[in-house]
Amino acid sequence: MNLNLDNYLIPENTSIVDAMKVIGQGEKSVAFLCDGRRLLAAVSDGDIRRHLISGGSVTDPVNKIANYDPIYVYISDENADYDLIMRRRSISALPVLDKGGNVVDIKFLTAIVTSKAQIKLPVVIMAG
Numbered sequence: 001m002n003l004n005l006d007n008y009l010i011p012e013n014t015s016i017v018d019a020m021k022v023i024g025q026g027e028k029s030v031a032f033l034c035d036g037r038r039l040l041a042a043v044s045d046g047d048i049r050r051h052l053i054s055g056g057s058v059t060d061p062v063n064k065i066a067n068y069d070p071i072y073v074y075i076s077d078e079n080a081d082y083d084l085i086m087r088r089r090s091i092s093a094l095p096v097l098d099k100g101g102n103v104v105d106i107k108f109l110t111a112i113v114t115s116k117a118q119i120k121l122p123v124v125i126m127a128g
Contacts, residue, residue, distance in 0.1 A: 008093070008106055009034045010062065012041070016048055017058040023048075028108055030093045033066050037102040039095055041066035072097050075104055082107040 007026045010019055012033045022031045029045040043066045051065045052058070072095045073080045086094050086109045096105040 003106060005037070005103060005106065008032055009037065009103060011035075012061075012063045012066075014062045015058065016051065016056070016060050016062050016065070019043055019062040020045075020048060020058070028093050030091075031062075032070070032095055032103060032106075033063060034103060037104075039070065039072060039097055039101055039103050041068045042070035042093075042095075043067065070095065073107075074099065083110050 007022070008028075008031055010022050010031050010033055012035065014022075014033070019031055023029055023043075023045050031043050032039055033041040033043065041063065043062050047065050047067070048062075051060070056065070071085070071089050071091055073082070073085065075096050075098055082094055086092060086107070092109045094107045095103045096107060098104050
């Protein structure tokens with residue numbers, strides 16, 4: 001995958017509506033608040049939904065609802081199992097940082113596709 005980090009990184013003072021646009025353009029439902037490329041926080045479409053449901057405005061700054069304790073790994077963590085980390089922490093995107101805290105990559109949860117055996121079981125549903 002040829003990842004364009006700019007599709008996922010937003011300034012801290014971005015409005016919620018502009019963050020929604022960035023999240024909508026990306027393949028995943030997350031954006032990362034950064035100062036330049038330095039990771040500050042993360043915000044998901046779920047964070048935005050909860051904010052709006054609780055009466056918040058789309059014109060509010062996204063830093064009002066962002067998670068300032070995001071989960072990340074360092075590029076030096078060569079043996080990190082990204083999928084395992086994301087599954088254990090229930091996240092779908094994991095920023096990879098250099099030693100200065102700058103985002104250099106984002107890993108996304110790999111979908112697990114399993115095939116299920118078909119059961120040949122005739123079923124009749126009666127409704128009336």
